[in-house]
Amino acid sequence: MAAVASLTNAPGGPSATASDPGRRPIRLAVVDDDPLVRSGLRILVGGSPDIEVVAEAADGAQAVSMAHAHWPDVILMDVRMPRVDGLTATRRIRSRPGAPEIIVLTTFNADEYVLDALRGGACGFLLKDTPPREILAAVRTVARGAAILSPAAVRRLVDHIADPAAGIRRARARDRLAALSDRERDVVVLVGEGRSNAEIAAGLGMSVPTVKGHVSRLLAKLDLNNRVQLALLVHDADLA
Known part of the structure; x- marks a missing residue:
């Protein structure tokens, strides 16, 4: 099988699904260097009428090209891959206007770079042993524009990862938040x-x-992609 493959036609008008005849399926792309993982995800999605795998890639470099060529709605992105890793690919993809949402796939205890992926624009992460039903639910959630990573999970990551640069990030985060109004600050702390x-x-x-x-205005004002990045900024500033 080719390393990057388009599995359906490029998006056009809405496609019918069994659950909603007037709505096209969520276009999902899978990025993982293990062909068995990619195959397993294709099989998993194959039983869901509202999600379809439209492309796949075996490393981060191919993921960037694939995202531009096939415009998926959501990408499941592995972290550790040859040539270009998932963190770099996430930053490159999310820097483009209209970029797809990205869910990082991780083993958690082994991957020490999940926070970097979230700061790079990923909307959350999944453990590779996540139950299939939860994977599908996560794809649907981020396709609606919501995040799947709660700040409680962010705190677990922050506690898990020793970070000697925390003091520097705290000062920078507080500088960014200093320009907010009192009401905006109230909102951003609760998001955190x-x-x-x-x-x-x-x-x-x-x-x-x-x-x-x-x-929405906070995300634009702070030049952030999603609520996860907003929550991370709040935690960097030590406000939540």
Whole structure:
């Protein structure tokens, strides 16, 4: 099998699915240097009518080309691969406008670079032994624009990884957050605590649409891709 393969046609109009006849399936790409892992994920997705594997790659360099050629909605990205690793590939892919969401695949105890992937724009991570149903649920979640990594999980990672540069990042994060208004700061701290939009709205006496607007403006103001990066910034600043 070729290292990078297009498994369906490029996206056009909406495609029918069994669950929603008017909506096209989520376009998923798989990046892993182990062909057995890629094959297993294809088999897993094959039983789900609302997700389809449209491309795959065996390393990070191929992943960047594949993402540009096939425009998947979501990429499952391995971390440790030859030539170009998943961290570098994530940064390169997420730097482009309209980039797909990326879920990092990791063994957690072995990979010490997950935080770098999240700071590079990944929307979360999955352990490679995650139950199949949870993998599919994660793909659907990030395809809707939500993150699958809670700040509680971020804290586990922060506790797990010895970081001699924490003091420098704390100062830089606080400088970035210093420009926020008091209300924006209230919102960003609650995002860092892992609160949902509904929980933030209830806690601050705001409507959910207002909270969504605040979060969107915060991401733009701080030049961030998603709520995971926002939560990481809050934790770097030691505010949550």
